[in-house]
Amino acid sequence: MSRCFSGASPIAGVCRHLYLSSQTTVAPASTRGIRFFSTSWARPVASQCSAASRRPVMAATRRPQPLPLEQRRTKYKTVEEAKSRHRSGPFSWKAGILFVAAGAGLLWYFEHEKQRMKRKRIAEASKGVGRPKVGGPFDLVDQTGKAFTEENLKGQHSLVYFGFSHCPDICPEELDKMARMFDLVEAEQPGKLLPVFVTCDPVRDTPEVLGQYLEEFHPRFIGLTGTYEQIKAMCKAYRVYFSTPSKVQPGQDYLVDHSIYFYLMDPRGEFVEALGRQHSPEQGAKMIADHIRDYKA
Template identity: 50%
Template sequence: MQAFTPTSAVLFILAGVGLFYYFKQEKARLAEEREKERGLKSYGRPNIGGPFSLVSQDGKPFTEANLLGKWSMVYFGFTNCPDICPAELDKMTSALDDLQKEHGDIFLPVFISVDPARDSPQQISEYLKDFHQSFVGLTGEYAETKAVCKAYRVYFSTPPTADPKGDYLVDHSIFIYLMDPSGKFVDAFGQNIAKEDVVGKINEAISNWQSETGKKV
């Protein structure tokens, strides 16, 4: 019988860690696909978006009317998110840099907090300094957050009575929502969609919209 050596023990542990992360990623991927199928499945254009009332990082009121006139990229997250939100906002920033080179200043990137207890306008303002300079950050009371998440079919797990100084977990849907200049939903880009594909899909959406409406933003 072969002895269980330190080397084999290390290999066993590494294999276990590798399997853990593989199944974790697969679980996240499958959950995202189920979320998108459940949230976006409908005939014709899904009914995503609608009226909301929040506050910007400058402390000013911000509603769905402020989205009109530009191509909006809307992401729901929270400033204490350790990895997923920063990665998605970095992806948005990189995509915007590419898109603006071709189309100019016709885009509005929007970050909406799903952690209203901890994400004050000041907190969001500081957080967004690491990303694209044109980002608008939004927050609100719990009821307002719940309403905008419902309008965009976003799942979030923040407790309604969360203590800002407490230790609680926040889970949420991971999509970048593309809205056209008239405020209508166009597409949703999941975590596994690469930046190059986001840029390609947005370019296609802009071309189609211009052909259908005869307008340029």
């Protein structure tokens, strides 16, 4: 450039520079007038230079600028948080809670099924071959004087207890327990249990006496009585022991020894399970309610 424009004026050199720049870049709108001026003045001056002394000016190529990297959005505010997440692996406190909850649910389910199968085995064993059958037909009357047979027990579970109204201590305690069990079951399974009291002393326990006696324990209790032979036949069917004398003189005082069990019968009138004195009212009520839930017609 210095050789070509050594004899030219400084203005021509400036104009030539502007001319070359206009070939590679697009001048902004504010310099378009200057480009026109520079080319008109620079051409006469540039013609004074020989063709050999001219050097071709290569248009400057602009290198493509790399695109800016987009920052990936994450839920971690710092690098330390991200590293901590990767160190912990796929397990977190949420996964731990779900694992514990699932384990507890499975444990409860298996324990529930275990108890249900145990109750089912007990009920089936009571009806199995080679075991004495508990229950059967009977023909008695209730405290109102109406006939009552084994057909009246069908359609719902029934809880049958054998005793007598002149019992000094055992029967009152067991009837209080029976009333408590009935109330607990009735609160959970209303209308699904029938409480029945059968006297082992038919001579003194007339329907009127049973009605007054059972009213003291629960108004829903059903009392059954009959002749001595009828009571003996029912006790034999339910495998109940009693020691009531067969021939009693009027006004004779005596005690009756008998078995102390509650017999749970299903809606078909078949024996399910016997509850003894070792069961509390709450335990007995739970057993009865469980059998009611497990029952399938």
